Each structure stands twice: as structure tokens, then as C-alpha cells.
Amino acid sequence: MAWQVVIAGGGFGGFYAARALERMLPAQSAHVTLVNSANFLLYTPLLPGAAGATLDPRHVVVPLRAELRRTDVVIGSVSGADPSRAVLGVDRIDGDRVELAYDQLIIALGSVSRTLPVPGLAEHGVGLKSLSDATALRNQVLTCFDIAESLEDPAERAEYLGFVFVGAGYAGVEGLAELQDFAVQAIELYPRCRAQGMRWVLVDAAERIMGEVPPSLSRFAEHELCGRGIEVRTSTTLAEAGARSARLSDGETIAARTLVWTAGVKPSPVVARLGLPLDEGGRVVVDSTMAVIGAPGPGREWAIGDCAAVPDSARPGLACPPTAQHAIRQGRLVARNVVASLAGRSGRPFRYRTKGVVAELGRNKAVAITLGIRWRGLPAWLIARTYHLLLMPGVGRRLRLLVDWNVALVFGRDASSPGRLGSTTPLGHEDQRNGSLAATHAAPPAV
Ligand SMILES: Cc1cc2nc3c(=O)[nH]c(=O)nc-3n(C[C@H](O)[C@H](O)[C@H](O)COP(=O)(O)OP(=O)(O)OC[C@H]3O[C@@H](n4cnc5c(N)ncnc54)[C@H](O)[C@@H]3O)c2cc1C
Structure with a gap:
């Protein structure tokens, strides 16, 4: 048997x-x-x-x-x-x-x-843990731009152009960096939004971002993010989340309809x-x-x-x-x-020492440590992409990554918002056809 x-x-x-x-x-x-x-x-x-x-x-x-x-x-x-x-x-x-x-x-x-009992967080925050989270966030950025572009009141528009990430480990930093990079390209298609400008804020309770990497690389990553206009708030926590704003522990309330929780x-x-x-x-x-x-x-x-x-x-x-x-x-x-x-034999103990860390920062930049050597900027970015290419199982899937990356490098990132792609439209409800923004976002996004 x-x-x-x-x-x-x-x-x-x-x-x-x-x-x-x-x-x-x-x-x-x-x-x-x-x-x-x-x-x-x-x-x-x-x-x-x-x-x-x-x-x-x-x-x-x-x-x-x-x-x-x-x-x-x-x-x-x-x-x-x-x-x-x-x-x-x-x-x-x-x-x-x-x-x-x-x-x-x-x-x-x-x-x-891992969430904390912050008032409003469960109702208004989203994570970045699943494929649907990633797709929804990308769509969310574009939906916010579409709504903001139609608004007359700059204060109201600011809510849709505000994005707050809480948690500055590598997942939070990479997520924010990539999404902001995407938003910087996409906003070019929205004249009113571009004229007003966006606000991106990264919040973390720790004294520095990316505690997983040595301080010198963490400083490089922070310098890189700040250079793009991203506000980095260390030693700060989220005090309260609302549908239209996020209040921080230093007392500031940031107008933002997008709150991403990546704190562990x-x-x-x-x-x-x-x-x-x-x-x-x-x-x-x-x-x-x-x-x-x-x-x-x-x-x-x-x-x-x-x-x-x-x-x-x-x-x-x-x-x-x-x-x-x-x-x-x-x-x-x-x-x-x-x-x-x-076979009736005893098992071997697990022994492993982290060999390296790679974290992409968008814009062809990254920080990385491989076998004790620290890399940053373009060389680190090349290491990060090569590492993921080698680790991805299957030749076909590696080729798909290569093609996607190169198409995005040459032609920029795609700025369409496919809405409810993946769900069917009930017959007789053609006004809710897949991808229709009006159907998907009849009300302002919840996050
Ligand atoms: C945005 C992000 C970026 C990251 N980047 C890195 C990185 O660069 N380097 C790195 O080393 N780590 C990274 N991580 C961490 C890494 O993803 C995890 O440590 C790793 O996935 C853990 O592997 P696992 O097998 O324990 O869990 P997972 O890979 O999460 O697998 C768990 C599986 O169990 C399934 N599952 C859960 N509950 C049930 C259930 N009730 N019934 C059936 N199936 C279930 C899930 O669908 C999933 O497929 C990142 C994580 C995130 C979220």
C-alpha cells in the first residue's frame, strides 16, 4: 500500500x-x-x-x-x-x-x-498580499485619477491624489515605490491632476525604513524615495483611518482615499x-x-x-x-x-543563513546584498531582476517576465483600468459590462 x-x-x-x-x-x-x-x-x-x-x-x-x-x-x-x-x-x-x-x-x-486595533483600519485599509490586492491597487490609482480629474474643488481632488502606505519593510517599500512610479507615468494623462500634484506618504513606527537591510542601504532607499517627492515618516504610527483621510501619531491628518497596510x-x-x-x-x-x-x-x-x-x-x-x-x-x-x-531514519536539522536581500525601488533602481556585498542603484536592480528570473520556475514563465519587463521599459506602463475583469456580466445588464468604469466605480472607491 x-x-x-x-x-x-x-x-x-x-x-x-x-x-x-x-x-x-x-x-x-x-x-x-x-x-x-x-x-x-x-x-x-x-x-x-x-x-x-x-x-x-x-x-x-x-x-x-x-x-x-x-x-x-x-x-x-x-x-x-x-x-x-x-x-x-x-x-x-x-x-x-x-x-x-x-x-x-x-x-x-x-x-x-497582521493588523493592529487602529480605529478605522479594518474598514478603510487594504493589504498587498494577494494578486487581487495588487490588481485592485493599480486600478484604484487610476480610478482616483479619473474621479479627481472630474472634480472642481482642489481640496476634494487632493483626497483622491493622496496615497498613504503604513509599514516600511521591503514589501511596503517595494509596493509603494512601484505604485508611485506607475502613478507618475499615468498622471501625465490627467492634466488637472498633474497640475495639482500627488502626495505619497510612507509611515513606519521604526526609526528607519527597511529594517531588514543594513543602515547604509536603508539610507540609500530613503534618499531615493525622498528624491521622488515621497514623504517618509519614521518613528510615526497610524492613529486613525477614515474614508477620506489618515491621521498620524504626530497629529497630522493626511487627505487620502488610499491607505495601504503593509506592517507585517x-x-x-x-x-x-x-x-x-x-x-x-x-x-x-x-x-x-x-x-x-x-x-x-x-x-x-x-x-x-x-x-x-x-x-x-x-x-x-x-x-x-x-x-x-x-x-x-x-x-x-x-x-x-x-x-x-x-524509511525509518531521522531527519536533518534546518540550517540556513540569509545569503542576500534584494528590494526593487522602481525607476531601474534597487538595493541588494549578495554574499555580504552591498549593491545599490542600477547594479542592484539588475541583480534583483536576474535573481527573480532565475528563481521563477519554468522557462516559459521566465520568458513572460522578460517580455513584460522589456515592453514596460520601452513603451512605459499600461494605464488602463480593467475594472471587474474576471467576473461575468449578467445578461440584460449590459450597462455593467466588464471594465466599465461607470459600473465598477459608481460610488467613490471605498479605500
Ligand atoms: C508583497 C510581498 C513581497 C515579498 N517579497 C519577498 C522577497 O522579496 N523575498 C522574500 O524572501 N520574501 C518575500 N515575501 C515574503 C514571502 O512571500 C513569504 O515569506 C513566503 O511566501 C512564505 O511562504 P509560505 O509557503 O510559508 O507561504 P505562502 O507562499 O504564502 O503560501 C501559503 C499558501 O497556502 C494557501 N492557503 C492559505 N490558507 C489556506 C487554506 N485555509 N486552505 C488552502 N490553502 C491555503 C495560500 O493560498 C498559499 O498558496 C514577500 C511577501 C509579500 C506579501
């Missing part, structure tokens, strides 16, 4: 675990099932590019079925688990609720935005329903081999990526940071450890 290996989550950790298992486990001895809420792996480091319209949103994902030929891909939502019976509960896309029995379970369910992540809430021990941050507690500590059996559970507290060999006493770099390597190693466990 074949072993049942189930992977919950098909992001960086789950995908690379499945790929490695396909290579290591003979088909007749094990059956690998991967459950994911979408039929693709989202390549998050390229999300800012999708928001900033240098990349087609479809080109920042990897279709799971195209890359995983021997894995049974189940599209659905993991709803819970019962480790004492070794079953994972799944609400499948067809509406059926099923239980998947496992001998080995790899939990790789990732993270969600927390483990996917579903891991709390798996019946496994969690740490105080809500991550699954694992040992250095990524095996869940204190699970009852009879199956064997493992946890990796953003939802797991994998001990960090580079920083004793701490868990690994939530990065794709770590999730990918944990995915590959957990696959080896699953194979070892099935």
Missing part, C-alpha cells in the same frame, strides 16, 4: 516540498496530495511589479498543475485537522467537505496581514484549527527538523514557512523570519525528512 503524504498549502514552502517529493519518492510507494486555495503559486516578490504594471498579473503566478505532474492537486480550503485520527479537513472547490487521511502531513499555510504578517488563522501546539505568535511549534513537537500521532506532522516557528540556526533562540528564501529551503529539506521518516 502506498504512503499518503498530504501538503496543506501550495505557496513557496508547499510547492517546493511537492517538487522535491516528486523527485525523491517512487510513484508506486507514495501518493502526494497538495491542497491549496488557488490553482497557482503566487510569486509574492513580484507582486509590487503587478501593482505597478510592469508585469501582467498572470505572469507573477506559477500554475501548480503545470509544474507538479505527479502530485494530486486539490483546490479547496483547509478547514481543520484531527491529528489523533491523522486526517485533514478540506472544503473542496466543488462544495464537498472531505477528510484526507495522511501518514505524513506538511503544513505550509503561510501568513496573512501573522500565521494563517487556520493553523489554530489543526489541533497542534502553537507558540505565542500563533505559529506551529516544530523542532529543528521541522517535525511538529507534541503531536499525538498516529501520523507524522511537519510545518514550514511563515506559519511555522522553525528554529533559526543563524539566530539562536529565535524563529526563522517569514521570507520566501526560508520557505523554499524548508520545503526542500522537509521533503527529504519526510522520505527519511518513511
